[in-house]
Amino acid sequence: MNYPSDTKAFSYVSDALSAIYGKEPKQLGTGGSGGAILSIKEVLGLYAYSFGFLLPDEKWHASNEFFRVSSIKKGQQVYFYYLQHLADEESKLQNKQN
Numbered sequence: 001m002n003y004p005s006d007t008k009a010f011s012y013v014s015d016a017l018s019a020i021y022g023k024e025p026k027q028l029g030t031g032g033s034g035g036a037i038l039s040i041k042e043v044l045g046l047y048a049y050s051f052g053f054l055l056p057d058e059k060w061h062a063s064n065e066f067f068r069v070s071s072i073k074k075g076q077q078v079y080f081y082y083l084q085h086l087a088d089e090e091s092k093l094q095n096k097q098n
Contacts, residue, residue, distance in 0.1 A: 002027050003047050012089065013049050016082035020074060028052070051078060 003010050017025040033050050040048040053075035059065035 003049070007047070008089075009047060009049075012082060012086050015085055016078050017051075019081050019085075020078045051075065053078070 005014070014025055037048050037050055040046055053071045054060075055068065055071060058067050058071060060067040
């Protein structure tokens, strides 16, 4: 599923990923959560965004696989930025309406 790129929600997600990684995000359909993402859209009518922070050589499903601490930190940075950006932008919209 490709997300429409002209929505406010997609803009906030894209802004957060771009700010932390320094380039525009790519939309990829991978992993086991794809079915849940589609169900959320079908049942609730909402786009659910799933972020992946693995580097190409990382995996963490088995004892002989790994996930870098730096990848975890990058994920934390994206979520922190996203939540702050969301709050800031929505606050601006509220202030314009008042």
